[in-house]
Amino acid sequence: MKSTGKILRYQLRDVIRGRWILVYTLVFLLMTDVLFRFGGSGDRVVLSLMNVVLLLVPLVSIIFGTMYLYHAREFIVMLLAQPVDRTSLFLGLYGGMAIPLAGGYAVGVGLPFLWHAGGGAGSALGVLLLTGVLLTCAFTALAFLVAVLFEDRAKGFGAAVLVWLLAAVVYDGIVLMVVTTLWRYPLERPLLALTMLNPIDLGRVLLLLQFDIAALMGYTGAIFNRFFGSAVGKGLALTVLVAWSVLPLLVGLRRFRMKDF
Amino acid sequence: MSLAVTSSVCLGLLIPFTVGMAQDIVVQEGTSVPTLGAAILSARPGDHIVVRRGVYREPTIVIDVPGITIEGDSGAVFDGEDAEDVLLVTADSVTIRGLTIRHVATSYIDDRAAIKFQEVTGCVAEHNRIEDAFFGIYLAKSTDCTIRHNVAIGRKTTETKSGNAIHLWNSRDVLVEDNTVSGHRDGIYFEFVTGAMVRRNVSTDNLRYGLHFMFSHNCEYWDNVFARNGAGVAVMYTKGVTMVGNRFEENWGSAAFGLLLKDITDSRVEDNVFRGNSTAIHAEGSDRIIVKGNEFIANGWAVKIMANSIDNEFTRNRFVGNAFDVSTNSRSSSSRFSENYWGAYQGYDLDRDGYGDVPFRPVRLFALLVEQYPPAIILMRSAFVDMIDLAERVVPILTPETLVDEHPLMEWRQ
Numbered sequence: 001m002k003s004t005g006k007i008l009r010y011q012l013r014d015v016i017r018g019r020w021i022l023v024y025t026l027v028f029l030l031m032t033d034v035l036f037r038f039g040g041s042g043d044r045v046v047l048s049l050m051n052v053v054l055l056l057v058p059l060v061s062i063i064f065g066t067m068y069l070y071h072a073r074e075f076i077v078m079l080l081a082q083p084v085d086r087t088s089l090f091l092g093l094y095g096g097m098a099i100p101l102a103g104g105y106a107v108g109v110g111l112p113f114l115w116h117a118g119g120g121a122g123s124a125l126g127v128l129l130l131t132g133v134l135l136t137c138a139f140t141a142l143a144f145l146v147a148v149l150f151e152d153r154a155k156g157f158g159a160a161v162l163v164w165l166l167a168a169v170v171y172d173g174i175v176l177m178v179v180t181t182l183w184r185y186p187l188e189r190p191l192l193a194l195t196m197l198n199p200i201d202l203g204r205v206l207l208l209l210q211f212d213i214a215a216l217m218g219y220t221g222a223i224f225n226r227f228f229g230s231a232v233g234k235g236l237a238l239t240v241l242v243a244w245s246v247l248p249l250l251v252g253l254r255r256f257r258m259k260d261f
Numbered sequence: 262m263s264l265a266v267t268s269s270v271c272l273g274l275l276i277p278f279t280v281g282m283a284q285d286i287v288v289q290e291g292t293s294v295p296t297l298g299a300a301i302l303s304a305r306p307g308d309h310i311v312v313r314r315g316v317y318r319e320p321t322i323v324i325d326v327p328g329i330t331i332e333g334d335s336g337a338v339f340d341g342e343d344a345e346d347v348l349l350v351t352a353d354s355v356t357i358r359g360l361t362i363r364h365v366a367t368s369y370i371d372d373r374a375a376i377k378f379q380e381v382t383g384c385v386a387e388h389n390r391i392e393d394a395f396f397g398i399y400l401a402k403s404t405d406c407t408i409r410h411n412v413a414i415g416r417k418t419t420e421t422k423s424g425n426a427i428h429l430w431n432s433r434d435v436l437v438e439d440n441t442v443s444g445h446r447d448g449i450y451f452e453f454v455t456g457a458m459v460r461r462n463v464s465t466d467n468l469r470y471g472l473h474f475m476f477s478h479n480c481e482y483w484d485n486v487f488a489r490n491g492a493g494v495a496v497m498y499t500k501g502v503t504m505v506g507n508r509f510e511e512n513w514g515s516a517a518f519g520l521l522l523k524d525i526t527d528s529r530v531e532d533n534v535f536r537g538n539s540t541a542i543h544a545e546g547s548d549r550i551i552v553k554g555n556e557f558i559a560n561g562w563a564v565k566i567m568a569n570s571i572d573n574e575f576t577r578n579r580f581v582g583n584a585f586d587v588s589t590n591s592r593s594s595s596s597r598f599s600e601n602y603w604g605a606y607q608g609y610d611l612d613r614d615g616y617g618d619v620p621f622r623p624v625r626l627f628a629l630l631v632e633q634y635p636p637a638i639i640l641m642r643s644a645f646v647d648m649i650d651l652a653e654r655v656v657p658i659l660t661p662e663t664l665v666d667e668h669p670l671m672e673w674r675q
Contacts, residue, residue, distance in 0.1 A: 050642065051642060051644070051647075054644070055644055168644055169644050169645045169648065170645070171645075172640050172643040172644070172645035172646065173645050175639075175640060176630070176637060176640060176645070176646075179634050179636050179637045179640075180630070180633075180634055180637070183633075183634040183636065187636045188636065191636055191639055195639065201643070204642060204643060205639065208641060208642065212513060213561065213584060213641070215513055215514050215515050215517075215539050215561070216515075216539055216561040216562070216584060216638065216641070217515075217638045217639065217641065218515050218635055218638060219515070219635065220635060220636045220638055220639050221515065221638065221639070222515060224639065
């Protein structure tokens with residue numbers, strides 16, 4: 001495990017030297033700041049950022065994550081020739097990717113809120129930051145899983161985009177289909193379960209419930225509100241979001257340890 | 262008692278001789294007329310009763326002498342002591358002015374009010390202040406009355422435990438203006454009222470409705486403010502309603518409406534402002550309503566119009582920043598939308614005649630889906646929903662074909 005730290009440190013330096021993380025941070029920084037200048041209050045900025053964050057963060061995380069692991073192939077092979085155990089290496093690589101991405105996001109979104117004095121966004125900003133960071137971790141883990149599973153880069157990228165498309169867009173189509181076909185039944189609880197299963201949907205609903213537009217969501221919204229308002233609901237939501245990072249990472253790690261380079 | 266008998270006997274004898282010779286009666290603690298009740302006993306028609314400063318605790322004061330004026334100095338307070346009605350007016354042409362009335366107890370049997378007018382004409386209640394009352398000003402079977410410049414602040418408990426601030430039942434030709442009411446069940450409540458004019462009132466923070474009426478034909482509502490009421494404004498089973506220049510604001514909640522129209526026909530809703538309501542206008546079974554020149558800003562739903570509403574006309578309204586501009590539960594619609602300004606409109610105006618060259622369809626597919634399958638609302642702000650909305654906007658298949666604004670305005674002026 002000592003080597004994890006070493007690898008992590010090296011990776012972080014490498015990522016920062018690569019400068020793209022600065023661009024990533026800057027994009028969020030500019031976007032948030034511009035929204036503040038045009039939109040005004042903190043709550044509205046969070047609401048506007050929501051859609052961007054829910055789409056962009058997973059997309060960038062999964063694409064960059066996949067790309068990064070394919071790029072690092074020679075480096076991995078070289079390191080594996082050294083007395084470094086595979087678990088440390090894999091986790092070091094993962095940390096070296098997920099930490100700068102999450103950090104860049106948090107800094108990019110958070111700083112403008114600091115210099116605009118929060119704009120009165122309290123808990124909504126907290127949920128936005130937490131959701132973004134956890135989505136980054138989850139989709140970087142998925143990226144690593146994809147990159148480990150597919151030897152072929154083209155296939156790997158295809159799979160990565162597909163995973164993102166499924167989670168960000170197609171999944172909601174399936175949810176809508178379920179609603180329109182089974183609407184005669186009480187659907188609130190199944191919908192709650194369906195929402196919990198997809199990290200992006202979960203993030204979206206958690207964020208929506210922070211705003212007063214939750215009142216538009218009628219009976220269904222009230223059920224969701226009560227569930228996510230309770231300690232059990234909050235704990236479960238957090239667990240699911242964390243599980244979306246941990247599970248793909250564990251599966252990826254298993255494959256990585258058995259992989260023949 | 263003997264005084265009372267004597268005075269009423271004298272009264273009967275004197276009336277023919279004293280017409281036009283109104284006297285002033287002063288009510289003051291520690292004098293020969295220590296209570297308003299005593300003053301009424303000695304009053305003759307047309308008298309002017311002045312209530313001096315002080316807190317008066319009396320059983321229900323029945324005002325049965327016609328034509329008298331009761332005027333309170335500042336600090337003239339009637340404490341209902343949680344008894345029954347405080348002032349009960351049963352004679353015509355009585356004016357009650359400048360009194361403060363507080364504490365009227367909740368009753369589940371009768372409608373106790375601070376000031377109740379029962380079967381009278383020509384009554385006036387003005388510049389009164391009513392605090393912590395069950396019902397505030399209550400008119401039953403009364404005509405040609407004026408309720409003006411009163412303030413009623415309720416105790417804001419629960420809907421069942423509180424009454425209405427201004428309550429009119431079975432009355433005609435009443436003027437209700439410049440009143441400020443809050444904290445009651447309904448701010449202004451009409452049932453079987455005709456020909457009333459309601460203007461410049463402020464009805465806020467009531468538990469249920471800011472304004473609520475049923476079976477009250479041909480009434481007019483001008484320049485009122487209805488804000489932050491538990492369920493907004495709901496009006497029902499009425500024809501010939503005129504609502505102009507009112508503000509419906511911040512009636513927010515899953516069961517709150519800026520303006521709920523239920524079986525309202527042949528009416529006008531013009532130049533009002535709807536801001537920050539979860540549903541600005543909800544129309545159900547409402548026909549031939551002209552909705553013109555209104556502003557819909559930052560509402561959840563600006564207009565929810567059910568398919569059982571026909572022949573309504575929406576023109577020259579402004580829709581800006583609403584989550585849903587128009588929503589309906591049917592694929593066919595018989596209401597017309599024309600020449601409105603739509604914030605979401607993305608068309609252009611090449612011939613510069615002020616109207617967009619491309620028709621605007623205000624009903625999003627998602628709005629229709631939510632109306633038919635309410636749980637679908639959970640997909641709000643999902644990327645998928647934005648995509649199908651876009652697709653539907655380009656090639657409309659499912660959204661109501663007839664619900665289209667052929668001439669959307671490029672700019673909006675009141």
